[in-house]
Amino acid sequence: SQQGEEDPQALSIQEGENATMNCSYKTSINNLQWYRQNSGRGLVHLILIRSNEREKHSGRLRVTLDTSKKSSSLLITASRAADTASYFCVYSGAGSYQLTFGKGTKLSVIP
Amino acid sequence: DVKVTQSSRYLVKRTGEKVFLECVQDMDHENMFWYRQDPGLGLRLIYFSYDVKMKEKGDIPEGYSVSREKKERFSLILESASTNQTSMYLCASSRGQGFVAGVSDEQYFGPGTRLTVT
Numbered sequence: 278s279q280q281g282e283e284d285p286q287a288l289s290i291q292e293g294e295n296a297t298m299n300c301s302y303k304t305s306i307n308n309l310q311w312y313r314q315n316s317g318r319g320l321v322h323l324i325l326i327r328s329n330e331r332e333k334h335s336g337r338l339r340v341t342l343d344t345s346k347k348s349s350s351l352l353i354t355a356s357r358a359a360d361t362a363s364y365f366c367v368y369s370g371a372g373s374y375q376l377t378f379g380k381g382t383k384l385s386v387i388p
Numbered sequence: 389d390v391k392v393t394q395s396s397r398y399l400v401k402r403t404g405e406k407v408f409l410e411c412v413q414d415m416d417h418e419n420m421f422w423y424r425q426d427p428g429l430g431l432r433l434i435y436f437s438y439d440v441k442m443k444e445k446g447d448i449p450e451g452y453s454v455s456r457e458k459k460e461r462f463s464l465i466l467e468s469a470s471t472n473q474t475s476m477y478l479c480a481s482s483r484g485q486g487f488v489a490g491v492s493d494e495q496y497f498g499p500g501t502r503l504t505v506t
Binding site for chain 1: 496
């Protein structure tokens with residue numbers, strides 16, 4: 278399988294600012310998911326967007342999906358120090374059972 | 389809440405030893421997964437199981453085997469540990485039945501086992 282790419286690899290912002298992370302992938306997909314990983318809570322699912330959806334919201338999270346460009350973005354609004362973590366986009370290719378994880382974006386939110 | 393537990397948080401083994409990593413989930417999930425996570429490489433799927441006694445190879449199955457004798461338990465076995473298997477190992481489970489439906493679902497992860505092979 279081919280890994281997706283997240284951009285940027287690292288991001289540092291002030292508390293209250295918005296954070297945007299991007300993900301590009303190389304295959305047709307069933308869906309795309311975003312996960313967060315920090316030392317306290319391990320790897321946790323945030324949101325899933327299906328290939329026929331373009332945008333999805335969950336609390337302070339907004340995810341967009343552009344299948345023509347094979348890209349997705351995760352926006353975290355009004356960031357908090359507790360949002361400090363690594364964020365991964367994860368997708369399963371159409372017709373494939375495997376999940377592919379990107380390498381992650383490391384977000385630091387400075388109080 | 390779904391709970392996925394792994395038998396050890398930290399493990400140190402010698403080269404050539406047989407290593408067992410155990411994972412248990414309490415939500416009657418059909419699917420279970422083993423990943424390893426390495427800096428700069430992200431998470432890579434080692435093996436996947438969609439039912440008792442059923443398994444499929446992931447991206448990097450070489451040097452590993454798995455066992456799923458009961459629905460709630462999925463074991464990863466390193467037959468002869470090597471230093472390049474030093475890594476963080478993560479187990480996950482998901483709902484759903486059938487191949488594609490199961491893997492595409494949200495996955496619930498255990499806390500991980502940091503294995504060091506010396």
